[in-house]
Each structure stands twice: as structure tokens, then as C-alpha cells.
Amino acid sequence: MESVPVRCPACRREHAYITPVYPCPCGSPTAPPLMRGAPAVPITHRTWNDDWVSVRCHSCGRRDQWPHPELCCPCGTVLRIPVRPVATRGITQAAAGPAAPSPVPPSRTAARPRPSFRPLVIRTARDAVSTAALYLRWLGYRDVVQPEVRPSSRIDLRAAGLVAQVDATTRPTPLRDVECLWLNALNASVAAVLFSLAGYTDEARSRADGLAIPLFVLDLTGTPQPANGPADELISVGP
Incomplete structure (x- = not known):
């Protein structure tokens, strides 16, 4: 030291x-x-x-x-x-200016081919979490776990090398949620992904870009859509 x-x-x-x-x-x-x-x-x-x-x-x-x-x-x-x-x-x-940390190992350049994602129609907040879990498995994450009761850390999903949060409220996800998720991921030395039903505030999106946190927006048909560059990169490169 x-x-x-x-x-x-x-x-x-x-x-x-x-x-x-x-x-x-x-x-x-x-x-x-x-x-x-x-x-x-x-x-x-x-x-x-x-x-x-x-x-x-x-x-x-x-x-x-x-x-x-x-x-x-x-x-x-x-x-x-x-x-x-x-x-x-x-x-x-x-x-x-500050550069964003890379969300994927630098040696990876392309993901393996995937089958088409089969969405789950979202009717409840629980459905939103289940859809995010299905999507993470589709992206290639292993051992995706969905707790029965949401912990105080607000981490809805865990996988090998990953924590994820799902905001099923009707308000755009704020900056604080992005920062709290990043700190939880930092403490566990894993990556982070955030899903939202109502999108993100400009401040939240800007901070997620700076921290290289992939953001996805869920529609009620259950198809997550990438909302920033790190999300696009995660889809193309994989975990």
C-alpha cells in the first residue's frame, strides 16, 4: 500500500x-x-x-x-x-473527461447467436421482474435468482457476476436508483443492469452512461428495449 x-x-x-x-x-x-x-x-x-x-x-x-x-x-x-x-x-x-468503465471484458468482441426472445406479458410488478429474469437468461447470464421477498437493497435479481434492479413504478427511474444499484454492484464486485417500466430521467440516463450501466425499458408486451449505449453493447457482446 x-x-x-x-x-x-x-x-x-x-x-x-x-x-x-x-x-x-x-x-x-x-x-x-x-x-x-x-x-x-x-x-x-x-x-x-x-x-x-x-x-x-x-x-x-x-x-x-x-x-x-x-x-x-x-x-x-x-x-x-x-x-x-x-x-x-x-x-x-x-x-x-472521465471515461466510462467497460461493462464487458475487452477480449470479447461478439456474442454467440441467440434464439428469438419470447416475451412475457406484463400485468403486475412481479411479471416485470419475471420478464427481466427471462431476458437476462436470454442474454446469457447463468443462475438467475429471483427472491420471493424484495430485500432492503432493492436488488430484484442476482446471477453469476450480476445484480439487477427492476423499477415497476409509473414514474421515470431517478438518478438515485442508478447510483444505489452501482454501489451494490461495486460492493459485490459484479456488474449491474437496470430495467424500468416508465423509462429514466435525464440525470439517471447520463449517470448510467458514465458508469457503463446497461439500461432497459420494459413495455407491457414484455419486450425489453435498450435505452443506452451500454445496453446495446451488452446485447451485441453478451455477459
Whole structure:
């Protein structure tokens, strides 16, 4: 684990900060690369872009969003630790903007041929979950499990390497649902997929694109339709 000296600009106290390590879905430990010598910055207000940082796994090359390293000084000041930007094709993240993590292994280029999907007419919220389960199996996910009672995490379906949520309400799925699903997937080191009957807010769609979460819209005939680029990629490439 990497350790860097950090001075609090408020009280001038010195700290030795140890980089947090997170598990990449490939199993390798991954840590944000800290910028030695760069001053820590006090946090006065929070935004999503500042609270998360793009990190590349040195083993598999996967690029994901991880919590930005922070340190809480005993004086009460919360400090953000500077992180080296991730370079992509000769352009740094700071210049090119944050990139979405890839939802599929880079070595995969095409899915195996599938038979036509047989939809299930949706009359109830339970039907919506059952349709999503059928669709995930059709995409190629194994061991799709539908719990009898929806857990507090709001995860409706689990499969090998996947968690999925099904929003059967009549309102567009909000940003919070996308972020909560992503955090659940992050904690379990698996991928995530979201289904919705009423579509998505613009903020939810934009965030899902940034996190590479496939979004599908369910119609009452039971045929899921891709609602963003990651969903199109999942259909063409497979899990």
C-alpha cells in the first residue's frame, strides 16, 4: 500500500496517508495513484464529480470509478488527497473527461447467436421482474435468482457476476436508483443492469452512461428495449 505525507492547511498537522485498496472485478487489488508533493485540498462542498475518481486496474486494464481518497484531520477539516489522472490514448483524464468503465471484458468482441426472445406479458410488478429474469437468461447470464421477498437493497435479481434492479413504478427511474444499484454492484464486485417500466430521467440516463450501466425499458408486451449505449453493447457482446 502506498503512503504519502499530508499536511493539513488549517492546523498544519502532518499525517501519513495510506492509499485505500479496492478489489477490481478481475480480483486484483486496485488503488487510486496518489500525487506525491501535491497539497491536500479542504472540502467545503461536495459534488459527484469531485467525490469519485477514475482508476485503471494494472492487471486487466479495466477502468472504474472509485471514491476519491479523503482524510479527516483531528482539527475537523476534511481533506481531499490529489490523485494522478488516468491517461487514455495519450490524453489525460483531466483533458478528455472521465471515461466510462467497460461493462464487458475487452477480449470479447461478439456474442454467440441467440434464439428469438419470447416475451412475457406484463400485468403486475412481479411479471416485470419475471420478464427481466427471462431476458437476462436470454442474454446469457447463468443462475438467475429471483427472491420471493424484495430485500432492503432493492436488488430484484442476482446471477453469476450480476445484480439487477427492476423499477415497476409509473414514474421515470431517478438518478438515485442508478447510483444505489452501482454501489451494490461495486460492493459485490459484479456488474449491474437496470430495467424500468416508465423509462429514466435525464440525470439517471447520463449517470448510467458514465458508469457503463446497461439500461432497459420494459413495455407491457414484455419486450425489453435498450435505452443506452451500454445496453446495446451488452446485447451485441453478451455477459
